[in-house]
Amino acid sequence: MNIHEYQAKALLRSYGAPVSDGRAVFRAEEAKTAAGELDGPLWVVKAQIHAGGRGKGSFKEGDAGDKGGVRLAKSVQEAADEAKKMLGRTLVTHQTGPAGKQVNRIYIEDGSGIETELYLALLVDRVTSRISFVASTEGGMDIEEVAASTPEKILSFAVDPATGYQPFHGRRIAFSLGLQGPAIKQCVKLMGILYNMFVERDMEMLEINPLIVTDKGDLKCLDAKMGFDSNALYRQPDIFALRDESEEDPKELAASKYDLNYIALDGEIGCMVNGAGLAMATMDIIKLYGAEPANFLDVGGGATKEKVTEAFKIITSDHNVKGILVNIFGGIMRCDVIAEGVIAAVKEVGLTVPLVVRLEGTNVEKGKEIIRNSGLDVIAADDLKDGAKKIVKAVKG
Numbered sequence: 066m067n068i069h070e071y072q073a074k075a076l077l078r079s080y081g082a083p084v085s086d087g088r089a090v091f092r093a094e095e096a097k098t099a100a101g102e103l104d105g106p107l108w109v110v111k112a113q114i115h116a117g118g119r120g121k122g123s124f125k126e127g128d129a130g131d132k133g134g135v136r137l138a139k140s141v142q143e144a145a146d147e148a149k150k151m152l153g154r155t156l157v158t159h160q161t162g163p164a165g166k167q168v169n170r171i172y173i174e175d176g177s178g179i180e181t182e183l184y185l186a187l188l189v190d191r192v193t194s195r196i197s198f199v200a201s202t203e204g205g206m207d208i209e210e211v212a213a214s215t216p217e218k219i220l221s222f223a224v225d226p227a228t229g230y231q232p233f234h235g236r237r238i239a240f241s242l243g244l245q246g247p248a249i250k251q252c253v254k255l256m257g258i259l260y261n262m263f264v265e266r267d268m269e270m271l272e273i274n275p276l277i278v279t280d281k282g283d284l285k286c287l288d289a290k291m292g293f294d295s296n297a298l299y300r301q302p303d304i305f306a307l308r309d310e311s312e313e314d315p316k317e318l319a320a321s322k323y324d325l326n327y328i329a330l331d332g333e334i335g336c337m338v339n340g341a342g343l344a345m346a347t348m349d350i351i352k353l354y355g356a357e358p359a360n361f362l363d364v365g366g367g368a369t370k371e372k373v374t375e376a377f378k379i380i381t382s383d384h385n386v387k388g389i390l391v392n393i394f395g396g397i398m399r400c401d402v403i404a405e406g407v408i409a410a411v412k413e414v415g416l417t418v419p420l421v422v423r424l425e426g427t428n429v430e431k432g433k434e435i436i437r438n439s440g441l442d443v444i445a446a447d448d449l450k451d452g453a454k455k456i457v458k459a460v461k462g
C-alpha cells in the first residue's frame with residue numbers, strides 16, 4: 066500500500082527527520098489559509114497523487130495551466146491560485162499512464178533554497194533478503210535512467226539485520242554523496258532514522274528524491290514516497306488509516322473487499338483461475354496463442370459461490386475484456402461451486418462476450434452438468450491448451 070507525500074512527510078517528521086513545514090489542502094477554499102500559515106517567501110504547491118514525476122507531468126485540461134504538478138509560488142495568493150488550478154484536474158506523468166490521475170489533494174509547503182539535489186532510497190533486496198540503501202548524487206532525476214546511463218553514480222549496499230544500522234553505513238553514504246560540514250553528521254543521523262522507520266513500520270520501499278542540501282548547508286527530505294507491506298498492515302493500524310481508495314483501481318478495490326487476488330492488466334482476455342501458479346500458466350498460454358490477458362485473478366482455494374460471482378462481475382466490468390476464460394482445477398475448490406457461481410453471475414450481469422470454461426478435478430462431472438443444463442452459451446474445453454485455443458479463436462477469429 067502506498068501513501069501520499071504529505072502523509073509520508075508527517076511520518077518522517079514524527080521520527081525526527083528534517084522536512085519542510087506544510088499543509089494539506091482538500092478544497093480550494095482552504096488553500097489561502099493554508100498558504101498563509103507558512104512563512105514564505107517561497108511556497109511550493111504540490112499535487113498529491115500516488116505517482117512520481119509530477120514536476121515534469123502535465124495536466125489534461127488546459128485551465129490547470131501548463132506547469133506540471135509541482136509549482137513554485139512567490140506569494141500566498143499565488144500559492145492559493147495554483148492550488149485551485151490543480152484541484153480536481155487530471156495529472157499525467159510517466160508513472161500514471163496515459164489516463165492520468167485526478168488530483169484531489171494538494172500539499173502546500175514552505176519552499177526551500179536548494180544547493181544540491183540527491184537521491185536516496187531504502188528497499189527490500191530480494192537477492193540478499195536484506196534492507197538495502199540506494200544513494201546517488203543524481204537527485205531529482207529518474208533513478209532508472211541514472212541506473213541505465215551512469216550506473217557508477219549509484220551506491221547500493223545491504224545492511225546486515227544482525228547488527229542493524231551502524232553509523233559507518235551513514236558515513237559511507239555521506240562520503241559517496243560528497244557531503245560536507247554539518248551535513249555529514251546529519252546524514253549519519255537521518256539514515257539511522259530512515260532505517261529504523263523502515264523496519265518498525267513494515268515498509269517495502271522508501272524513496273527520498275530529492276534529498277537536498279539546502280542553501281544553508283543542511284540536509285532535508287524534499288520529496289517522500291513510501292510503500293508498505295500489505296501483509297503487515299494488520300499491525301500498522303495508523304498506516305492503514307492513511308489508505309486512499311480513490312488512488313486504487315476500482316476493480317482491484319472491489320476484489321480486495323472479497324479477498325480475491327486480482328490485478329488489472331492491459332489485454333483482452335479475462336481470466337478466472339484458482340491458484341496463483343495456474344493463473345500464471347493460464348496467462349502464459351493465452352500469450353502463446355497470440356492474445357493478451359486482461360487480468361490476473363486467483364479466486365483462491367476455498368471460494369464460495371458468492372466470491373466466484375463477484376469475481377466474474379469484476380472481470381465483465383472491464384470494457385477491454387473481449388472474452389473470458391474460466392480455468393479451474395478443483396482440489397479444495399469444487400467444480401460445481403465454480404459452475405454455480407459463474408451461472409449466478411451471468412444471470413445477474415448478462416454475457417456479452419464469448420465464455421470458455423475448462424473444469425477439472427473434484428466434482429467435475431457435476432460442474433459440467435450444471436453448465437450444460439443452464440442453457441447458457443458456454444464453450445466447453447477439455448484441457449488448458451484447448452481452453453486457451455478456443456478463447457483466442459473466439460476473440461480473434
Ligand code: GDP
Nearest residue numbers: 109117118119120121135176177205274275288
Ligand atoms: P516529483 O516530480 O513528483 O518527483 O516531485 P518532487 O517533490 O520531487 O519535486 C520536483 C522538483 O521540484 C524537485 O526535484 C525540485 O527541483 C523542485 N522543488 C520541490 N520542492 C522545492 C522547494 O521547496 N524549493 C525549490 N526551489 N524547488 C523545489
Ligand code: MN
Nearest residue numbers: 117274275288
Ligand atoms: Mn521526486
